[in-house]
Amino acid sequence: MQIALSVKNVTKRFGDFVAVDDVSLSVEDGKFFSILGPSGCGKTTLLRMIAGFYEQSGGTIELRGQDMTDVEPNKRPVNLVFQNLALFPMMNVYENIAFGLRRRGEKSPAIAKKVNGLLERVGLPGAGKKTIDQLSGGQRQRIAIARCLVLDPTVLLLDEPLGALDAKLREHMKVELKKLQAQVGTTFVYITHDQSEAMVMSDAVAVMNAGRFEQIGTPQELYHNPASSFVAQFVGNNNKLRAVMHKDERGGFFARYGNGMDFKVDGAFDLSGGDAYDLFVRPESLVINPVEAKQELNVMPAAVKAILFDGGNSRLLVTPDGFADELVVALPQTKQFDHIRAGDRVRIGWDASKSVCFKRADWKIYDDE
Amino acid sequence: MKRSPGRAGAAGGAGSPGGLYAAPSLFWLTVFFLAPLAIIVAYSFLTPGPRGGVEWKPTLDAYRAIANPSFARVTLNTIVVAIGATAVTMLIAVPCGYYMARSSRQTLLLMLVMIPFWTNFLIRIYAWIAILGNEGFLNDLLIATGLARQSVRFLYNRGAVMLVLVYTYLPYAILPLYSTIDKFDFSLLEAARDLGASKLGAINKVLLPNIKGGILTAFLFTFIPIFGAYAVPLLVGGTDSYMLGNLIADELTKSRDWPLASAISLVITLVTTMGVLLLLRANGTSVLGGSGDGEKPVPEASSAAAYGAQAIGGSR
Incomplete structure (x- = not known):
């Protein structure tokens, strides 16, 4: 199996504060990997470093073996689903999904084919003309994911995308995300503070606390053989x-x-x-x-x-x-x-x-x- | 400025309670806007009285007088000053508004922008004269430091007019821009970058379209009053900065040709109104309550149009 994402001894300091402290992980192609931790544990910082919005203070981040240091966020083969989704309010659904393709300079017929194909895949065929405020919370979610998937990223990063949904819809979206990931086969790196989301969806989970990884393992391993008192308390x-x-x-x-x-x-x-x-x-x-x-x-x-x-x-x-x-x-x-x-x-x-x-x-x- | 849904034309139905609520503003507009406008229209078609005022003999003399090339020259001059001063104002206001919206000391910065309003407009122009005059502060400083041997003539030219106009109307441009940029969700810029846009591309494709309403409002709040400027060119301007506002005032008070003054005013009003309508239309805004198909209406712009209309009527 090829390694899609590899993070080696990455550290991030903000002044004296160490937000991410010597963290390493690697994710195989096509896997659903979660980073689970309480808010403020540094998981968003880590994700933003992978996306390219922060520069790491130490260590390297590689995507399919390529060092990403000094690569601008718009040149990285990763896409991020933002916590607040960050859909463009002045564009309709079609234009939101086409945005990245247009930046790449693709031709209109090719864009139309890809956008419509992806709308179908996320279960919203024909929604292209709708404006963002005409969509429900769950639909916006799917458009935000579609907007990234259309670019066929090496790794799709998701920053607590279910946080804003109500409990019932969240349960539903968990299953749906898992199914979507299995279907498209893209590598997902998902961060959350909700251990149930991490357990239900992931092939592997890293439990993070105070800037460090406490344990990386399958949900079953974390549950049955916690490696630390924090994991025992936080998982399940x-x-x-x-x-x-x-x-x-x-x-x-x-x-x-x-x-x-x-x-x-x-x-x-x-x-x-x-x-x-x-x-x-x-x-x-x-x-x-x-x-x-x-x-x-x-x-x-x-x-x-x-x-x-x-x-x-x-x-x-x-x-x-x-x-x-x-x-x-x-x-x-x-x-x-x-x-x-x-x-x-x-x-x-x-x-x-x-x-x-x-x-x-x-x-x-x-x-x- | 409160963001209210743009539904200017919605409350038009006869017999609706909206009519009742609209009555005070209808009264206000009729007495203080439409009636004076009607008087100006009427005067422009009459014969000038010997010492001002009009005689009730209809004529098109005033409009014939407008064809005079000197009128065109003043108009051109006004357009140059208005476009130049507005452009400079916008170039300063956009970064200012952006910085204020991103700052953690917004209240302080807002105060700083508003403090000049506590001093009378004319006093502030005289303050500039005190700074820029031949024996003013700046010249004293230049001579004292040896940078100049004799005083430099800063005042009474187009540059001085532009400077004071930019100074005067800068807050009117900064405030709407600040309030729009403040509402902008900056994660959208990151999203654009993440999806492959360059820094400049993200600003062009995401920031600017989202703050379009604020830019338009700021533009109208600056351009329209500057186009009708009177006091600033009168006090700090020279022969090269004689503007339409001064021409109207001179026709009214010196030449005592009220019909001509009225005709010039009307032409300015018509040209400005048409310009504003074209601008709003180009920005996809429904102005007169028409169904705005396609894009969402920009609320700031509609209120700006209303403001603009008043600004034209009550020229400063």
């Missing part, structure tokens, strides 16, 4: 318990919670740099009233605080005895647990192999860009 839902890690005489590791309770954990841990750890366990790894007390199971009695009914995504909010934290527990809608009411007492447990522990890291989510 997780219960976080502050614990102290210690080792017993037989070499097994245990995480001790504030109330003195010990939880079995899998794997070996480095205690040299302190023993403050965070233990993460996903809601669906928590089992209600486990039937058999297996050796690896951490089981404890708990009181049900509330039932958070949400169809297939329903959860229980419980407080285990002696706990300061509440835990979120998946509530399967199999009728098995329909009898549970708020205030009931249940037992909850989890398999030691399903929890992950990380040294406590005081990362913080930057909230102002």
Whole structure:
């Protein structure tokens, strides 16, 4: 597979502030790659460097093996779908899509063929004469993407394009974007702060925090084997318990919670740099009233605080005895647990192999860009 | 300036409540615009009275007098000054408006543009005389620094007229440009660059078409009053900068030929109005409430047309 986009040790400084800190990634041709991170983590800066609107302070950006340093944005074989779409309001749909082709000096018949072909492909045949303000949010979205795809870019960059849509339409567009990408086969690099968008659409996701990549992997890898406490917290839902890690005489590791309770954990841990750890366990790894007390199971009695009914995504909010934290527990809608009411007492447990522990890291989510 | 949808011709239906709301402005326009205009039209076809005023004997003498080549010379002079001063004003105003819209200190800059309005127009012209005069500030400075041995004659020529006109009308051009550029979404420029446009191409194809309304308004706000300028050429101009405004005033007060003054005024009004209409039409704006097919109407331009009409009527 050819590498469409390769970013090597790229850094961007604004004065003293390091917005992007020694980031590397490579994306194969035809893949859907997402960069996921909270706002202010540097993902937009990275995208703008790829598009050519910022110059990197260090490192190189290559497209199909060609170094892009000193290449003007209008000469790069990438196109960017802007967060606010940035469609040209004084032009109709046809002219918006034809804009890039005209800049290339293509002939009118060729332009007409390409524009109409692409309008059909994004499901808006015959919309060429419409003005931008006659389009719905979802249609504008598609025109913004069509305007870029018509230029057949090596990489299509998308800057949180679904951010402005309402929840229902966003769900719909996720699927549609994924289908469109599979159909046209263009390499997509998509940035978002919404982990669900990244997970649903991507072949691979890079999780970014405070200017650095925490982990790059498939959505499944990120979900099941997070590489850091940040990834464990940011990707999917997780219960976080502050614990102290210690080792017993037989070499097994245990995480001790504030109330003195010990939880079995899998794997070996480095205690040299302190023993403050965070233990993460996903809601669906928590089992209600486990039937058999297996050796690896951490089981404890708990009181049900509330039932958070949400169809297939329903959860229980419980407080285990002696706990300061509440835990979120998946509530399967199999009728098995329909009898549970708020205030009931249940037992909850989890398999030691399903929890992950990380040294406590005081990362913080930057909230102002 | 509030951006209101351009629907000048929409409230015309008889018996609609719009008619009632329009009554005060209809009254205003009739008494202060249409009636004086009617008087000017009527006077232009009458015989001049011995000491000003008119005698009620219809004649076309005034229009015959316009055919005189001296009138053409003054007209040409006026056109040269108006085009020159407007061009210079626009060349300064567009970057100014752009800078103001991009600045983080917009309120301060707006204040600076508006502060001159706190001083009377005539006083500001006299201030320029104090600066540029033979014993003015600038000449004192030149002589004191040894750059000039005797005072330079800055005043009473076309250059001085242009300078003071540009100074006077610059805020009228900057403000509409600023308000239009301020509303411009600058990510559109980046989008254009991203889609393959050069820097200049992005400005030509995306920025300029989007601020067209502001440019047009700024142009009309400057060109029309400068075309009818009177006080500036009178006070800082010389024989080479005698303009139509001065000609009308002289016909009115010195030659006491009111019909001729009226006829010249009318010709200016007609020519300017036609020019404005052509300009608006070329920009795809529906002026008289016609159905604007194709492009969207430019609201600023319609209000500018209204302003322009008044500016022509009440020549300064």
